[in-house]
Amino acid sequence: MTIHVDPDHVDPAHLDLAHTAAEPVVRVSGLVRSFGGPNILDGLDLEIAAGSFVALLGRSGSGKSTLLRTLAGLDEAPAGTVEVPDERAVVFQEPRLVPWKRVWRNVALGLRVPNIRDRALAALAEVGLSHRTEAWPLTLSGGEAQRTALARALVREPKLLLLDEPFASLDALTRLRMQGLVASLWRAHAPAVLLVTHDVDEALLLADRAVILDEGRIAADIPIRLSRPRRHGDPAFIALRSRLLAELGVDETGIGSADVEVPDTTRRPAGVGEPAQPHPAPARSASIHAPIH
Numbered sequence: 668m669t670i671h672v673d674p675d676h677v678d679p680a681h682l683d684l685a686h687t688a689a690e691p692v693v694r695v696s697g698l699v700r701s702f703g704g705p706n707i708l709d710g711l712d713l714e715i716a717a718g719s720f721v722a723l724l725g726r727s728g729s730g731k732s733t734l735l736r737t738l739a740g741l742d743e744a745p746a747g748t749v750e751v752p753d754e755r756a757v758v759f760q761e762p763r764l765v766p767w768k769r770v771w772r773n774v775a776l777g778l779r780v781p782n783i784r785d786r787a788l789a790a791l792a793e794v795g796l797s798h799r800t801e802a803w804p805l806t807l808s809g810g811e812a813q814r815t816a817l818a819r820a821l822v823r824e825p826k827l828l829l830l831d832e833p834f835a836s837l838d839a840l841t842r843l844r845m846q847g848l849v850a851s852l853w854r855a856h857a858p859a860v861l862l863v864t865h866d867v868d869e870a871l872l873l874a875d876r877a878v879i880l881d882e883g884r885i886a887a888d889i890p891i892r893l894s895r896p897r898r899h900g901d902p903a904f905i906a907l908r909s910r911l912l913a914e915l916g917v918d919e920t921g922i923g924s925a926d927v928e929v930p931d932t933t934r935r936p937a938g939v940g941e942p943a944q945p946h947p948a949p950a951r952s953a954s955i956h957a958p959i960h
């Protein structure tokens with residue numbers, strides 16, 4: 668995968684944000700949620716520092732989306748405290764566009780600021796969609812639709828960006844391009860990001876902290892101290908991948924879990940990174956993930 672990357676550029680500010688003195692923008696304490704049965708979230712505590720990028724992993728049904736929806740204000744919890752900024756935005760696995768509104772109007776939906784069209788067009792330019800602003804959502808490719816959803820989030824200038832498996836429905840090449848785009852948008856705007864993913868490589872490519880959910884609580888909280896841009900082939904990357912897979916209870920052959928995408932370690936190294944690439948170059952190599960079902 669070719670992504671425009673300055674190989675000499677490593678931004679120390681993004682090396683280890685989870686462990687700086689940055690103020691938390693999210694404070695969750697004693698969060699409990701059930702749906703009539705056992706607690707899905709069971710007294711969960713979590714803080715997310717301003718500007719940090721946190722990947723949330725865990726087996727299927729461990730409550731990742733429930734936590735994200737609670738932070739988004741889309742779900743209620745019977746107990747606990749949740750402090751989140753008002754300026755927050757969510758991108759889901761499916762783009763959730765209004766089909767009878769043009770792309771730019773989808774981005775501007777609900778925006779109450781002056782010059783909403785200009786703001787929407789600027790956000791669409793940032794995600795490389797200046798040529799599709801007047802299009803109808805049904806004419807967009809899957810990648811374009813997710814870019815529109817990202818622009819809709821971005822235009823709100825969120826302090827907290829919640830991403831619920833936003834690339835899971837995309838093909839492998841589009842997924843890589845979207846990961847690169849998210850990395851560059853994060854660099855440019857520095858929101859705190861919570862990314863729900865099953866993809867260990869995605870967590871390692873993007874996040875500076877991996878949080879693993881199990882039995883309604885945080886089972887592991889692992890800093891990802893890797894310089895950026897990240898590369899699959901780096902020894903430190905490989906070592907952290909093994910550690911994350913072990914924490915998730917997966918051996919690297921993939922036997923033992925049906926819930927985690929196990930990286931194909933035979934692939935060529937690929938970097939995901941910055942700066943923004945509004946019109947991504949064609950991919951030359953790709954990381955293909957091997958979901959275990």
Ligand SMILES: Nc1ncnc2c1ncn2[C@@H]1O[C@H](COP(=O)(O)OP(=O)(O)OP(=O)(O)O)[C@@H](O)[C@H]1O
Binds near residue numbers: 726727728729732733
């Ligand atoms: N609205 C709901 N009503 C009933 N049960 C629900 C509801 N939402 C979630 N659940 C249940 O809560 C549990 C956690 O769901 P959640 O979607 O948060 O898990 P997840 O970790 O995001 O899973 P996955 O990785 O498969 O998306 C599941 O058993 C799910 O069936």
